[in-house]
Amino acid sequence: MIAKEVIQKIRDVVGQAHALDSDLDRFGYSYDASFVPLFPPSLPDLVVRPRTTEEVAAVMKIANEHGIPVTARGAGSGRTGGSIPLQDGISLCLDRMKTIIELDEKNMMITVEAGVRTGDIYNVCAQKGLFYPPDPASFKYSTIGGNIAENAGGMRAVKYGVTHNFVMGLEVVLADGTVINTGGKSIKNVTGYNLTQLMVGSEGTLGIVTKAILRLIPMPKYRNTLLLMFSTLDGACGTIHQMLQSGIVPASAELMDRTCLNAIAKNRKFEFPDTAQACIITEVDGAEEYEIKKQGEQIETIAQANGVVELRVAKTAQEADDLWAIRRALSPAVGALAPDRVSEDISVPRNEFPEIVRRIRKIVDKYNLDFAVYGHAGDGNLHPSILCDMSDPEQAPRVHKAVEEMFAATLELGGTLSGEHGIGITKQHYLKDALGEAGVVVLKSIKKALDPKGILNPGKMWLEEETVHD
Ligand SMILES: Cc1cc2nc3c(=O)[nH]c(=O)nc-3n(C[C@H](O)[C@H](O)[C@H](O)COP(=O)(O)OP(=O)(O)OC[C@H]3O[C@@H](n4cnc5c(N)ncnc54)[C@H](O)[C@@H]3O)c2cc1C
Structure with a gap:
């Protein structure tokens, strides 16, 4: 419970309308897209929706003074329970901070507030022939702050990389309300520890991201999108492997098994052959039309050798978007099974x-x-x-x-627990298996240095009994 006078102090900072404590409001901020079954649900005491960095800093200062847990939140589309306020306190939602501050075409960089939606960044850049590649399937509603906190990936990661490859600098509010700026627009920068990349993927446990400078690249002129159906899942996997071995670097290469195909067909008009057991949607892109056409033909040849039973090549941009819409619809369709x-x-x-x-x-x-x-x-x-x-x-x-x-x-096999969704609550039991005891101790030491009272997103990433705070 937060004392009444402390709530009033916070309301004085953000305004009455942006510090909510009705049961309904609190419930709305108690879950994310991981749907972790918590009984009873973990409700924040107060939902705070600041508009400026100064407001975030003032709220953090109050929270730190009173030892109130603060769980940052973007759109709540996280898959690992990251924005669930496990220890109540404040749900600090950045969704009102959605200004695109600057599109710097000369340096090919964009500066945005943390609550800007990923898809809006893509669209604004695309209008100027610039490209922000990270594209989590949730890009229409996820926020850049949430993407940075989770180091979100997406379908284009195979060629372009994930969020961290595009974050040049950040404005971050620390646990005690101090505001720091990390990195910047200089392409080369080895001044001190790389605090920008420390914040990327930190799941709201080290600081609140309020602004980000993101690197852009020129928008590829041409793309060639293919959907391939296979008689076996092995054939689909083999095709992707051989494609990459042959030197083709697709922008995306997405795999779905037969259960996924059935799920999609239940929800939208989508036909596929009875013999199909798996499907790939892949895209090559580039500056030269002949090059991507040639790569498309190479993919076709590889697929023929791996039991392809149907091949669709998008002839227009609309057809390409329609093929990708199939993939974007997949997650909820599978969830409904x-x-x-x-x-x-x-x-x-x-x-x-x-x-x-x-x-x-x-x-x-x-x-x-x-x-x-x-x-x-x-x-x-x-x-x-x-x-x-x-x-x-x-x-x-x-x-x-x-x-x-x-x-x-x-x-x-040399892999890891999470490629893009983070650890949150859902994988914290396994963190030690992946990082080893010493690795987890290093994480905790960093946390303790930046957030000595342990107020930022407590209970996440490692198990509570392993916490370092007194
Ligand atoms: C249908 C669907 C498809 C998805 N597809 C993908 C995909 O392809 N690739 C992928 O990587 N993810 C995917 N996701 C997961 C999710 O969309 C991403 O993790 C996304 O980055 C979360 O953004 P958000 O704004 O919703 O953050 P939230 O869910 O609100 O928060 C996520 C984490 O970030 C922290 N956080 C949020 N904002 C800030 C901030 N400003 N400062 C500090 N910490 C903050 C929170 O405390 C929490 O720990 C998908 C989710 C759904 C529902």
Whole structure:
């Protein structure tokens, strides 16, 4: 509970209308897209929606003085429970900070406030022939602050990289309200520790990102988008692997299994051959039309050797967008297949992609579980989804065992727990397995140095009993 006079102090900073404490408002900020089943739900005491960096700094100062937990929030589209206020306190939602401050065409950089939606950044840049490539499937509603905090990936990561590859500088409010600026527009910068990249992927545990300077590149002139159906999942995986081996660097290469195809067909007009067991949507892009056409033909040849049963090539930009709309619709469609979906975000070295798919299949078969697999296969990032009913006391333990074995197999192949969704609440049990005891101690020491009272997003990333705060 936050004392009445402290709530009033916060209201004096952000205004009455932007510090909400009705049950309904509090409930609306108690969950994210991970749908972690918390009973009872973890409600913030107060939802605060600041408009400026100064307001964020003032609120943090008050919170720090009174030891009030603060959980940053963008759009709440996170998949690992990151914006759930586990220890109540303040849900600090940055959604009113949505100004595009500057599009610097000369330096090819954009400066934005943390609450700007990823898709809006893309659109504003595209109008000037500039390109901000990171494209989480949630890009229409996720915020850049949330993308930075999770180091979000997306479909174009295989060629262009993820959010961290584009963050040049940040304005960050620290736990005690101090405002720091990291990095900047200089391409080369080795002045002190790289605090910009320390903040990227820190899941709201080290500071509140209020502004970001992002690098842009010229918009590729041409793109060639292909949808390929295969008679086996192995054939689809093999095609992606051989494509990459042959020197083709696709902008995206997305994989979906038969369960995913069925899920999409349930929700939209989408036909596919009976013999199709898997599908790839891939895109090559570039400055020369003949080059991407040639690469499309090469992909076709590789696919023929791997049992392709249908090939669609987009002839217009609209057709390409329609093919990508299939992929963007996938996650909710898969989610609707069962009462619960336990979806992971593992990432393996690219050459191990076919092997991890085979191993995961064996694991879910062993525990007799329904399952869908899709992911950013071009960069080795997979979202295996167990379709289940976690309220079934007989099924839930099997799901837990299967997840445990999936992570073990991933680590054994040199992979990692999360490619893009972060650790949050859902993977904190496994953090030590991935980083080792010493690695977790380093994380905790950094946290303690920047947030000695432990008020920023407490209870996340590592297990609570492992916390370092007194
Ligand atoms: C349908 C669907 C598809 C998705 N597809 C992808 C995908 O392809 N790739 C991908 O990477 N992710 C994907 N996601 C996950 C999610 O959209 C990303 O993690 C996104 O970056 C979260 O942004 P958000 O604004 O919703 O942040 P939130 O969910 O609100 O917060 C996420 C984390 O960031 C912290 N945070 C938020 N804002 C700030 C800030 N300003 N300063 C400091 N910390 C902050 C929060 O405390 C929390 O820990 C998908 C989600 C959905 C629902």
